[in-house]
Amino acid sequence: MEYKKQVQRLIQEFKTDFLPSVSVDLVIFGFHDGQLKVLLLRWKNTEDWCLPGGRIRHEESLDDAAYRSLHGRTGLTEIFLQQFHTFGDTRRYVHFSQEQTMLRLGLAEEDLQEFSNRDVSVGYYALVEFANVVPTPDFFTDECRWWDINQVPPLLFDHNDMITLALKTLRRQLTYQPIGYNLLPEKFTMPDLQQLYETILGQSLDRRNFQKRMLGYDILERLEERKTGGAHKAPYLYRFDKEKYEKALADEILFVG
Amino acid sequence: MEYKKQVQRLIQEFKTDFLPSVSVDLVIFGFHDGQLKVLLLRWKNTEDWCLPGGRIRHEESLDDAAYRSLHGRTGLTEIFLQQFHTFGDTRRYVHFSQEQTMLRLGLAEEDLQEFSNRDVSVGYYALVEFANVVPTPDFFTDECRWWDINQVPPLLFDHNDMITLALKTLRRQLTYQPIGYNLLPEKFTMPDLQQLYETILGQSLDRRNFQKRMLGYDILERLEERKTGGAHKAPYLYRFDKEKYEKALADEILFVG
DNA sequence: CCAAAAGTGTTACCCGTACACCCATGC
DNA sequence: GCATGGGTGTACGGGTAACACTTTTGG
Numbered sequence: 079m080e081y082k083k084q085v086q087r088l089i090q091e092f093k094t095d096f097l098p099s100v101s102v103d104l105v106i107f108g109f110h111d112g113q114l115k116v117l118l119l120r121w122k123n124t125e126d127w128c129l130p131g132g133r134i135r136h137e138e139s140l141d142d143a144a145y146r147s148l149h150g151r152t153g154l155t156e157i158f159l160q161q162f163h164t165f166g167d168t169r170r171y172v173h174f175s176q177e178q179t180m181l182r183l184g185l186a187e188e189d190l191q192e193f194s195n196r197d198v199s200v201g202y203y204a205l206v207e208f209a210n211v212v213p214t215p216d217f218f219t220d221e222c223r224w225w226d227i228n229q230v231p232p233l234l235f236d237h238n239d240m241i242t243l244a245l246k247t248l249r250r251q252l253t254y255q256p257i258g259y260n261l262l263p264e265k266f267t268m269p270d271l272q273q274l275y276e277t278i279l280g281q282s283l284d285r286r287n288f289q290k291r292m293l294g295y296d297i298l299e300r301l302e303e304r305k306t307g308g309a310h311k312a313p314y315l316y317r318f319d320k321e322k323y324e325k326a327l328a329d330e331i332l333f334v335g
Numbered sequence: 336m337e338y339k340k341q342v343q344r345l346i347q348e349f350k351t352d353f354l355p356s357v358s359v360d361l362v363i364f365g366f367h368d369g370q371l372k373v374l375l376l377r378w379k380n381t382e383d384w385c386l387p388g389g390r391i392r393h394e395e396s397l398d399d400a401a402y403r404s405l406h407g408r409t410g411l412t413e414i415f416l417q418q419f420h421t422f423g424d425t426r427r428y429v430h431f432s433q434e435q436t437m438l439r440l441g442l443a444e445e446d447l448q449e450f451s452n453r454d455v456s457v458g459y460y461a462l463v464e465f466a467n468v469v470p471t472p473d474f475f476t477d478e479c480r481w482w483d484i485n486q487v488p489p490l491l492f493d494h495n496d497m498i499t500l501a502l503k504t505l506r507r508q509l510t511y512q513p514i515g516y517n518l519l520p521e522k523f524t525m526p527d528l529q530q531l532y533e534t535i536l537g538q539s540l541d542r543r544n545f546q547k548r549m550l551g552y553d554i555l556e557r558l559e560e561r562k563t564g565g566a567h568k569a570p571y572l573y574r575f576d577k578e579k580y581e582k583a584l585a586d587e588i589l590f591v592g
Numbered sequence: 593c594c595a596a597a598a599g600t601g602t603t604a605c606c607c608g609t610a611c612a613c614c615c616a617t618g619c
Numbered sequence: 620g621c622a623t624g625g626g627t628g629t630a631c632g633g634g635t636a637a638c639a640c641t642t643t644t645g646g
Binding site for chain 1: 608609610611615616617618619
């Protein structure tokens with residue numbers, strides 16, 4: 079019954095330390111094996127998956143709350159994180175009224191009210207370096223792992239819609255901002271970068287034109303060869319020029335996909 | 336003391352009927368006299384201006400709440416209204432702690448707490464037809480009127496930032512969506528439309544190229560001449576083809592500024 | 593008749609797209 | 620040596636940007 083006690087403590091904490099009615103949900107994108115991935119959580123004692131999220135402390139900014147949640151689930155600190163939409167449809171919670179899910183979490187009947195209140199949720203999406211993430215479940219979840227973007231199961235609430243919109247936003251952002259800094263390892267090859275773009279956009283691009291465009295943006299720094307592993311000709315390694323990259327982000331110019 | 340009683344009733348209503356911690360703020364754009372305008376409110380017995388806003392009923396969606404507030408301040412029903420950002424900085428409220436402003440509103444000391452609680456606010460921007468708006472103050476405000484976008488005074492909270500970001504979003508939207516349906520009268524001339532674009536973008540455009548581009552989008556319907564008023568040659572009148580306009584909005588293609 | 597505004601068409605240049613050849617590496 | 624993948628350059632075409640002349644109307 080130690081567990082039940084902890085649940086009670088948490089619920090109490092929700093009431094005292096956090097803003098009511100508002101929450102944060104995260105769509106965390108990673109890139110691995112030529113596939114775009116999303117980080118999902120599985121609720122305790124259920125087969126129900128959902129997005130990571132969190133609540134906002136009274137003295138904490140919205141962005142800080144999102145960062146805190148992101149850090150909790152991934153262990154990462156420096157990451158690209160951006161708000162993309164706030165969800166406030168009342169029907170968001172129809173799915174949630176399946177009380178069985180809640181009961182399996184170990185909530186008492188009287189706690190259900192507290193949990194099934196209708197929230198407005200601010201959606202953030204994050205781009206993270208796949209290899210650096212240590213997926214970590216939170217108190218109410220058993221499992222935290224990557225899912226292929228094309229194989230996401232039906233999620234709780236409106237979380238499937240959130241992923242769809244986050245992806246749409248990401249694609250649009252690709253057309254006026256550079257992307258890759260937080261999705262690729264420090265050093266990467268031009269084909270790596272191209273594969274990332276192709277995966278996000280869902281279409282293939284011309285190898286030569288892609289390279290020309292990327293180099294034209296003047297945000298890449300070419301290093302030496304990479305030798306190991308690869309069969310065939312060894313491609314160059316590149317690194318983002320952080321300063322120029324940030325400048326391009328701020329300028330928001332050109333960058334047509 | 337009828338007033339004080341009403342204040343009490345409203346505060347009670349806030350606690351029971353509305354979501355705590357969340358509010359909605361509106362940046363309402365109008366276009367008049369070659370200038371972009373914003374609708375602002377002046378608080379009772381003060382010289383403090385701010386954006387119109389509102390709160391969300393328990394059973395009401397976020398969008399509906401925004402529409403309800405918009406309707407209350409303008410009398411309009413069919414309008415372009417879009418969420419652009421959610422503001423959750425804790426420092427939003429530094430300005431607000433000037434209790435004098437609150438006291439002038441007729442709030443008792445013990446109500447201050449209720450009002451100066453920190454909120455997360457969802458920002459919406461609206462495009463409305465200037466001539467159709469009937470600016471209407473609400474209970475806590477004495478005055479509601481249009482301000483030139485370039486002459487907005489220092490506002491309460493972070494409302495100046497909100498306007499800046501709303502304008503930025505509007506400008507970007509201009510590059511991938513048609514605009515004008517809710518900002519111009521039913522019938523308008525090509526120079527009218529161009530002036531609108533130039534005002535929003537803050538730069539002048541080539542007359543001929545502009546016309547070619549607009550006609551190329553295939554969302555305009557040309558009518559007959561306009562005779563009255565104008566010295567010089569009479570320009571054609573146009574009207575938006577609602578159906579095609581909506582389609583272009585949905586498609587989100589091209590439209591480079 | 594003149595000034596100011598609007599309607600219309602042509603040209604030029606740039607950029608994005610399409611495309612081909614050479615080089616390096618592993619089997 | 621051959622298949623696979625990567626590095627590089629060129630030529631064409633479409634669309635945007637620059638630009639000029641004619642027409643109308645009021646004073």
